[in-house]
Amino acid sequence: MRMSTGKRISRIASYTLLSLGALAMILPFWYMVATSLKPQAFIFEIPPRLWPSEATISNYVEALTKDSFGVYFLNSLIVALVSTGATVAVSAMMAFAFARFEFRWKEPIFYTLLLGMMIPPVMLIIPQFIVAKNLHLLDSLVGLIVVYVAMNLAVQTFLLRGFFEGIPRSLEEAATIDGASRWQTFWHVALPLVRPGLAVVAIFTFLYSWDEFPWAHVAIRETSKRTLPIGIALFQSEHLTEWGQVFAASIVAVVPVIAVFVIFQRYFIRGDVNSGTKG
């Protein structure tokens, strides 16, 4: 295929601009990786090198053994997995009820739930702290999980209701005629059909729980209960110059996120567009 000169120029310009932008996106990550591989003595070397002259993995070893980032990683993993599972289960049940059952005040109840989508999350931190304190949920991973699930319910129920309403009723009705209970219909017929929606919910809740900082920052005081974001932030404020270790821990924290993203990319884009949630 031939292209006019003008088209070719605009093509080249497009690629150049996109690549420059991509470089700007990548550079901070690159610098973080490079710094994590530098020995402490070279952290503030001048000129700053974009690749260490002598690479070492000692920062990773230190961070994961001496400074209990291993524990934080485990805490983060538990919190993120349990929050994700619970959010998927609970919001799917709610969404199914809103999509398929007739009951009084259905829409008002639904709109009350949607109110939860409009509240800036940080404004709830003070009363949540008091509630959690009274329920003895401070300094515990359970305290993180219940809040993460609660904070995600509104958006995810909203999203899944759309998915449930998009599947034909006939299949569920056939199941009902064959004698399936509501629960069986939900579990064996409806749920498998909204799998793409469940994937979106799972990915977003996982990333949210993995990333969440403000609530964990006030709810957790005990070192052994820290999740990665608090662990990393507090480590940095306690060891102001040990950037190598900070970034070694950061990379360990970022790898699962990037893995989830690259594997589930196609769900991501759809989920963002459908639910309008922002990471």
Next chain:
Amino acid sequence: MRSTISSAESRIGEAAPHTGGQLPAAHRRTRERRNYRSTLAAAAFLLPGFLLFFLFVLGPLVFSFRISFYDWNIINSELSEWVGLENYTRALGDPVFRRAVINTIAYTVVTVPAQIILGVGVAILLNQAIRGRSFYRVIYYLPVITPWVIVSLVFEFIFVGQGGLANYLLKDVLHVTSENIRWLAHPILTFVPIFLLGIWKGIGWTAIIALAGLQSIPAAYEEAAAVDGATAWNRLRYITLPLLRPTLTFLTVVLTIGGLNAYISNLLITNGGDPQDKTHFILTLMYEATFEGLDFGYGAAISYLLTAFVLGMSVIQLRLLRKKVEL
């Protein structure tokens, strides 16, 4: 065939409640019983979720409003003292709070348009027949999914006074300055990394949303204009952007909410308002008042002021931006 019939029946079934008055009594009774059972089933499906929702979202929302009128005693709430609007008037008269409001607004005013211009730009570039589109999409989205804590620390490190990458580029490569700039110790310059981070982290998300909007515009409009001899710029200005208006409105509202709620980057990069409490955002100030000053009532008042402001801004923006597209 069977499925079409049964779905047609179900549609009749749905419509039926409105004609309930004309049904024979026996039918009505079964219907009522079915409704009752349906309500019961719905309750079972909704209960776990609503329990959590009331306990940790709706309840706190109301509770926080109450706290904001008290000098709240966190040890023994019975001893809390009713102070009326004092927490609110105190915030509005507090120079630190006013400074935080100005900083937060400045952050929003700078980062929201920058994210939209750059994000829409990227989306327009990606909306061509371009090779490696999904590769670029992944790259631009990486900052979006990376935890705020991590990227905040990276930007802080880049702007460190001695030996930071930013100073090296400005001083030794570009020779813009002869001295190292102490970004993080300056009440204005410390916002440079914070603002840049806000823009950098948001471009990918903005681009993905804008790309979805662009793809919903029929190609025929642009093609017709091209045939009529419209330049690329005029096609963008008079066709694409007006048709993209709903998406741009959505982006403006959501990004503004996000900007006004900015928190983590400021907390980590300024250590919560350093130097001299001049660099707070509204939420870092709320955090400090509440969890360091243990002034829960004051913190709650600040969070309600912020929420009111956020909702007000959203309503105003929707009013101004939501106009019908005429072509």
